[in-house]
Amino acid sequence: MPIITTAVHWSTETELENQLMDIINTLSGENITTKEVLMSSESIAEISDDDDFLEEDPQRVELVISSLESVVRAGEASINVTDPVVRSINNLMNLDRDVLEDGMIEGGRAVAALEGQITNFQTNDGNFSTVLDNVGVTAVKIDARSVGSSLAYANILPENETLLVDGALQEGNTRLFSDGDAIPLERTATSISVPTTVLDLLGGAGVELTAVPVTFIIYGNDVLFSPSMPTEAEENIEEEDKSTVTERVASQIISAIIRTENTSIVKLPPGSPVIATFLSNLKISVEENIEAQDCVVWSYNENTGEGFWTxxxxxxxxxxxxxxxxxxxxxxxxxxxxxxxxxGPLEAQVALYYITLIGSIISGLALVGCLIIFVSLKSFRSKQPTHIHINLCLSLLGFYIAFLLSPLAVGKEIYCTVASVFIHFFCLATLAWMSAEAVNMYYLFLKTERTTVRHFIPIACLLAYGLPAACALLVVFLDNSTNFQFAS
Structure with a gap:
């Protein structure tokens, strides 16, 4: 075997490329020793730590990934091989997305290599856990008898830290739970809970339940998950519409793997799902609009090396x-x-904004004019229909004011909630006063007997303002799934 040196800093770029190719050729042969695999994995970790070397020629990324795949195929279960593989993956995740996309023939191969080496490691009796800046791995043997309703893994942030998706992973924040119900969701960036049904399935397949190999992985970003196709087919866009549709991951990525040498659990029985939680990061520019937000799982084809979100x-x-x-x-x-x-084009977004703004202001001023006329003329304000029109104008005016001020609340949770409640309330109140006007017209024109409802306006006020207020408040207190910050 060629001598594999770890003195990367003294090697020329050509020597580094040759070193990677030597690793691939050597580990593709027969009678490979553990020492050769160990030295190869360490060399790959050190070479991949040189960002400038990889970014100068993206094809070198392909060499690094092919070298990692050669190490994985060697089947060594040593922690001294697994740790450098994880470090290599962490180093690759430091690269720009464009460099990785240019250097990888198929997306997802680096992730598959990491999972493959962890599967190799799980064939021995030890446990492995490490948390680096971009990736955290925990591979343990679990006694099924010690697990509650589910086995869980989470990235828990300290109480004195702001909940942020961005930033490096930290040692000590990732924790394993014997019961998923114990996860403090209010401090959770990412978590996953695997039902005990999975362990029962393994027991039925002959796996020893006192030492079930379970692996959890957290990825800080998605640069290694390069989809070979979009999750949904892009819509047909007319030629005059210059808008573009893109998909992006807006959270950390978390994995749960239970795989033995002869058994792999993929599909779960009905009623026993995997539960994952994510603190999402919805960062978009002013000319962008979010059309959909979905929970997805990575689908990877080992034969073609291609993967995509589904x-x-x-x-x-x-x-x-x-x-x-x-x-x-x-x-x-x-x-x-x-x-x-x-x-979409920024010009179109700006034009639409000003059209909406000017139209709403004109409508609001017209409503103010109507209110002045209704209140100032004694012959108008003494009539019941005028009282209905005044309340209808007030409701519409309140809706326009809340709508125009709502952009000021974006990014501020409490203000966003208040703005959404007021928009909801005034919209329902407007519809209610339209209904009151319809009832009043029914009594005026269609009722054969000239009967009227006593105290019509007080009753209408109670219903037209009370019911919308109750609905808007119920949404706040009962519907926890409402995302006011996103809606506004």
Missing amino acids: KDGCKRMFHDNRNLTMCSCDRLGSFAILIRVRK
């Missing part, structure tokens, strides 16, 4: 006003939140 088997259970999303999926794998964004 919604099959996953559904969103709720999304609260803290941008915490809970997903339910019927399989094991890698999960994330995927948003679908449409980006």
